[in-house]
Amino acid sequence: MRFTIILSIVLLSSINLFTQTKVGSTAAPFLNIGIGPRAIGMGGGFAATANDVTALYWNPAGISRTEYNEAMFSHTSWFADITFNWAGAKVNLGDLGAVGLSITYLDYGKMEVTTLREQDGTGEFFSAKDMSIALSYAYNLTDRFSIGGSVKYINQSIWNSSADAFAFDVGTLFYSEIFDMRIAATISNFGTDMRLSGKDLLVLYDVDPNIYGNNDQILANLRTDSYPLPLLFRVGVAMDLVNSPMHKFTVGVDALHPNDNSESLNIGGEYVFNNFISLRAGYKNLFLKNTQEGLTLGVGLKYDFSAGYGFNFDYAYQDFGILKNTQHLSISVRF
Secondary structure, rough: HHHHHHHHHHHHHHHHHHHOOOOOOOHHHHHHHOOOOOHHOOOOOOOOOOOOOOOOHHOOOHHHHOOOOEEEEEEEEOOOHHHEEEEEEEEEEEHHEEEEEEEEEEEEEEOOOOOOOOOOOOOEEEEEEEEEEEEEEEEEEEOOOOEEEEEEEEEEEEOOOOEEEEEEEEEEEEEOOOOOEEEEEEEEEEEEEEEEHHHEEEEEEOOOOOOOOOOOEEEEEEEOOOEOOOOEEEEEEEEEEEOOOOOEEOOOOOOOOEEEOOOOOEEEEEEEEOOEEEEEEEEEOOOOOOOOOEEEEEHHHHHEEEOOOOEEEEEEEEEOHHHHHHHEEEEEEEE
């Protein structure tokens, strides 16, 4: 009953947050790029599973549900030679809950500066980067219900200009008694707007070009528009259809309601053999029009040195239609 009340409050609050849909109108869209080959291989239907360190991204409430500590580095080969990296770690504090820290870094690489006069390049190069640092905390309110949150610093930069923002993520995770079903609800990227500023926006301005002899070299600053963050409301359901010492099969579905696109579903599954090798498949953005995302596939290997100590290696493939595909790799250690 307590979980139902809390979930209802979250749902009712989200109605006001999403009264308008503005496709492609937000800053920092990199915040909604999925993290971790395991979750990506499952099509992004991961909010209600969220039982590894990538819960820092998918649902911070999940980091308190595991007793071990974990650290991960994930690398993605994105489009047009863009690289996307994520690193995170979580530490279990026992009865005090769990804490985590994660860093997201998107590097667009170096690009040559061109002008109308020198369209083949001036010999200078500039770069563009996106970054997010998040500090997370989660606590088990009961043996079945957990709540967690993250506070994030976000930065986008291009050449000599940049924009900053702060945001919060909030997540809940409930283990029901009905077939051990798990139910999750999260709100991500609730924060301040972003506005570009920097010396690239400085210009020389003539206050009144009709007056001869005045100072026509006044230094002025172009004021750019501010844009909101890609706010995302997510509800997830997951269940272990098979759970034995040799075989485990998990399915998960996430319903997404963003403020910069239409609603969609992510669905996927994971089969684990002997707690050693995992096979995953899923599909992203079901019912979303004009999307290039779709089929996802993945595989993972898990090795335990001893109880509570080991490592995982995971790989995922994601189809992007006319944009071809992306490749995701990660390695994590449990301690």
